[in-house]
Amino acid sequence: MSLRDVLSPFTAWKHVIDTPVTIQDPFNREAADRYRGFHQNDMDKCIGCGSCEEICQNDAIDMVPVEGQNAGPGDSGLRPMIDYGRCCWCALCVDVCMTGSLTMSNEYTWVDSDPDAFRFIPGVDGKSWDLEPKGYQREDTRRLTGTTRAPMGEMEPEARIGNFDEIVDGFTREQAVIEADRCVECGLCVATCPAHMDIPDYISKVRDGDYEGGLQILYETNPFSQACGRICTHKCETTCAAMHEGDAIAIRWLKRDITDNVPRERYFDLIQKPDVPETGQKIAVIGAGPAGLTTAYDLARKGHKVVVFEALDKPGGMMRYGIPEYRLPYDVLDHEISVIESMGVEIRCNMRVGHEISMQQLEKAYDAVVLSIGLHQGRSTRVPGSEKAEAAIDLLRRITAGEEVPVPEQVAVIGGGNVAMDIARSMARLQKVKYDKVGVTITALEELDRFLADAEEIKEAQEEGCVIYPARGPQEITLEGENVTGLRTWKVKAIFDDEGRFAPKYDEADEMVHPAQMVVEAIGQMSDISLLGAELTEKLEWNRGRIMIDADGQTSEAWLWAAGDVTSGPDVIHAVADGHRVARSVGKMLATKREKLQ
Amino acid sequence: MRELLYRLKDRYHLGTPTFQRDDLTFVTVKRDELRAILTELRDVEGFTHLTFLTAVDWIEEGLFQLTYMINNREANQSLGLRVMLTREDEPGATTGDTIHDLWPTAATYQRELNEMFGINFPGSPRVDEEFILEGWTDLPPYRRDFDTLAYSQQTYRERPGRGRSDPKAHMQETLYPDYPKPREAAHAHKEEAK
Ligand SMILES: Cc1cc2nc3c(=O)[nH]c(=O)nc-3n(C[C@H](O)[C@H](O)[C@H](O)COP(=O)(O)OP(=O)(O)OC[C@H]3O[C@@H](n4cnc5c(N)ncnc54)[C@H](O)[C@@H]3O)c2cc1C
Ligand code: SF4
Ligand code: SF4
Ligand code: SF4
Numbered sequence: 001m002s003l004r005d006v007l008s009p010f011t012a013w014k015h016v017i018d019t020p021v022t023i024q025d026p027f028n029r030e031a032a033d034r035y036r037g038f039h040q041n042d043m044d045k046c047i048g049c050g051s052c053e054e055i056c057q058n059d060a061i062d063m064v065p066v067e068g069q070n071a072g073p074g075d076s077g078l079r080p081m082i083d084y085g086r087c088c089w090c091a092l093c094v095d096v097c098m099t100g101s102l103t104m105s106n107e108y109t110w111v112d113s114d115p116d117a118f119r120f121i122p123g124v125d126g127k128s129w130d131l132e133p134k135g136y137q138r139e140d141t142r143r144l145t146g147t148t149r150a151p152m153g154e155m156e157p158e159a160r161i162g163n164f165d166e167i168v169d170g171f172t173r174e175q176a177v178i179e180a181d182r183c184v185e186c187g188l189c190v191a192t193c194p195a196h197m198d199i200p201d202y203i204s205k206v207r208d209g210d211y212e213g214g215l216q217i218l219y220e221t222n223p224f225s226q227a228c229g230r231i232c233t234h235k236c237e238t239t240c241a242a243m244h245e246g247d248a249i250a251i252r253w254l255k256r257d258i259t260d261n262v263p264r265e266r267y268f269d270l271i272q273k274p275d276v277p278e279t280g281q282k283i284a285v286i287g288a289g290p291a292g293l294t295t296a297y298d299l300a301r302k303g304h305k306v307v308v309f310e311a312l313d314k315p316g317g318m319m320r321y322g323i324p325e326y327r328l329p330y331d332v333l334d335h336e337i338s339v340i341e342s343m344g345v346e347i348r349c350n351m352r353v354g355h356e357i358s359m360q361q362l363e364k365a366y367d368a369v370v371l372s373i374g375l376h377q378g379r380s381t382r383v384p385g386s387e388k389a390e391a392a393i394d395l396l397r398r399i400t401a402g403e404e405v406p407v408p409e410q411v412a413v414i415g416g417g418n419v420a421m422d423i424a425r426s427m428a429r430l431q432k433v434k435y436d437k438v439g440v441t442i443t444a445l446e447e448l449d450r451f452l453a454d455a456e457e458i459k460e461a462q463e464e465g466c467v468i469y470p471a472r473g474p475q476e477i478t479l480e481g482e483n484v485t486g487l488r489t490w491k492v493k494a495i496f497d498d499e500g501r502f503a504p505k506y507d508e509a510d511e512m513v514h515p516a517q518m519v520v521e522a523i524g525q526m527s528d529i530s531l532l533g534a535e536l537t538e539k540l541e542w543n544r545g546r547i548m549i550d551a552d553g554q555t556s557e558a559w560l561w562a563a564g565d566v567t568s569g570p571d572v573i574h575a576v577a578d579g580h581r582v583a584r585s586v587g588k589m590l591a592t593k594r595e596k597l598q
Numbered sequence: 599m600r601e602l603l604y605r606l607k608d609r610y611h612l613g614t615p616t617f618q619r620d621d622l623t624f625v626t627v628k629r630d631e632l633r634a635i636l637t638e639l640r641d642v643e644g645f646t647h648l649t650f651l652t653a654v655d656w657i658e659e660g661l662f663q664l665t666y667m668i669n670n671r672e673a674n675q676s677l678g679l680r681v682m683l684t685r686e687d688e689p690g691a692t693t694g695d696t697i698h699d700l701w702p703t704a705a706t707y708q709r710e711l712n713e714m715f716g717i718n719f720p721g722s723p724r725v726d727e728e729f730i731l732e733g734w735t736d737l738p739p740y741r742r743d744f745d746t747l748a749y750s751q752q753t754y755r756e757r758p759g760r761g762r763s764d765p766k767a768h769m770q771e772t773l774y775p776d777y778p779k780p781r782e783a784a785h786a787h788k789e790e791a792k
Contacts, residue, residue, distance in 0.1 A: 059747060
């Protein structure tokens, strides 16, 4: 022992002249600054994810509905109620809180003869310590759940621009586990997914490595999980609990991880048609896109006979003929559709309803008809020379079909949405192959930060050499005889008028001519409804140019339903959700019909 | 500190040290060398104070880690010596080596570890007496296989009137009650078939 150790007790004597630290009145003694006392909860921040309830080892927390807090995107509307008869003040709930809304004041003394007073909802049932700044808050550096998204490998721009190979690698097992581990399984995202996929359940399967179980969960809500795992608009990720204090969970990539990790032939064992009696009832589906095929999948699994009529050479709709191969490879789609066919769905390609067969024939021969024809006509700007323009979706379809499309050295694309990016990037690839260089110009009315396209699509297009001119309005497609020479644009001053109507205003002095031997219009699509014929068109009820449907997708005709882009849109997962709704509605009608016959 | 560890390394098996802070270092040592190292550090190197003795349950690895935190006041240095013990499932079957003769206060820590982790220290004074838990019959509660939630549910009564909602189910009921439920298709048909 050193001398200092021996003397140190006596050094305390030097404090005898200090003000005493003992407190005269122990009943009104304030706790230490970081003391863990009664909770506080910021109602504007709390999202009702229930992570606090889940982690509490004393079962002290109940998530309960609260007046004035409504369920909505990314908020369950529930709030934690704490039973202080059980709480041990450990603060695990504060440490896990996904938003930082939950904190603890340093108030810990409170006397009441009613034990139920000690069960309350912090932040809702007002308390004197609600605004107390002292107490326990989670240190910013300490998180129980990971905040950073696992990295995703993808092909570098130089490697991908000369081909149509898939860009995104998919997670490795290590990356998938890191990402799955970050999910707190709150389920807030489920409400946002149009098809209400059971996201937390399948993410937990990724974590456990049970890919086959995961696949079965995916198929309960989505027979296009492989496609959606790649190209879904992933709106679910915009309401993920993890986004408040870090990156949202990569839900889409985790879905893909499951589908990539089940061997293709195993799908047919895992996703089997339920053992149900044949009903003998028949449904015709028009259009083999995600809406039609989901309807077909559901109805076939209930024992009905389903025939899908498809105008084009192959099924898949815009997933095949719109979305480029580098985002969704054809073999993935082929496999996905083969699972649907294994339910007994019959797909008849090269059968355009209105040509090869009429609506009247279908109405007669089938118990129900589902119209899911999508939007396959490009809209035109109607500026002078626009009759010489190409429609983006036409070009994309021809590229998919392997048709020869003209590939000039310079291409100008009109439009700032995802379709514009898809055609721009597809043409860029063809140019790279033909000329070893890219010459694509993209013009759109909007400023770049208001483009409708996803940010990553814009970034990737730029990386691949496409040049974007935002806030430019098309005035003319310039011609020399029959040949396109360029696109003349004016600077956009405003897109909408004071009442919010579309009425672009231009600065005519700021004119540009973008040299191009091909101009592509990618400003929207519409349905080709000529298949309906005059009589049916007349009979149906319409709503602003779209066929009117009820909440279940039924039209004003008792035998006809409509689903997908043709009535609503705008993406694959909405089409899938529509398909489920319509299938249920059709199924109900068929059941009633059967009962009547019995 | 580095210099000291270099010196010790000649005669003892030391793991790779962690230099956590200027005044705080951790190093793993072998169980049968612990006593010699502690004695030498105490008597020769000025680490006269045992700050604490604590444990970590590495259940997946089948190990208990003991950390002996010792302090040299003169040099303002703390050194955490870690010793790994094979983790036995039976409480009390895992034993550590008592050091109460080096630091009498160790007996108290050892008694606590026996109670909270079920790590026994044969020969340590009063080691089998209750420490803070009274009448405890369950697994030692700091063990990772002790289920705190289940214990609290079994032991403490719920106040009447409690009820809880699951966020996912609550949102389903309030936001999209009419959307087809996942397993509905299959079940509905079973009903129909009956
Ligand atoms: C270029 C492009 C990129 C896109 N990218 C994405 C994306 O990344 N993510 C996403 O979620 N969504 C994307 N979408 C949207 C998505 O593809 C559609 O929302 C979805 O495919 C709509 O499904 P659907 O079944 O309603 O129609 P479609 O997929 O369009 O399918 C309709 C089918 O009906 C057929 N058909 C039409 N008329 C007839 C007829 N008279 N007789 C028989 N068959 C007929 C068509 O040939 C087609 O196969 C993209 C769309 C385009 C155009
Ligand atoms: S402080 Fe601990 S015991 Fe109290 S409610 Fe939070 S998690 Fe539960
Ligand atoms: S963890 Fe935080 S955000 Fe989630 S419900 Fe609890 S208090 Fe609210
Ligand atoms: S993905 Fe996000 S919102 Fe969905 S369950 Fe996981 S943490 Fe919650």
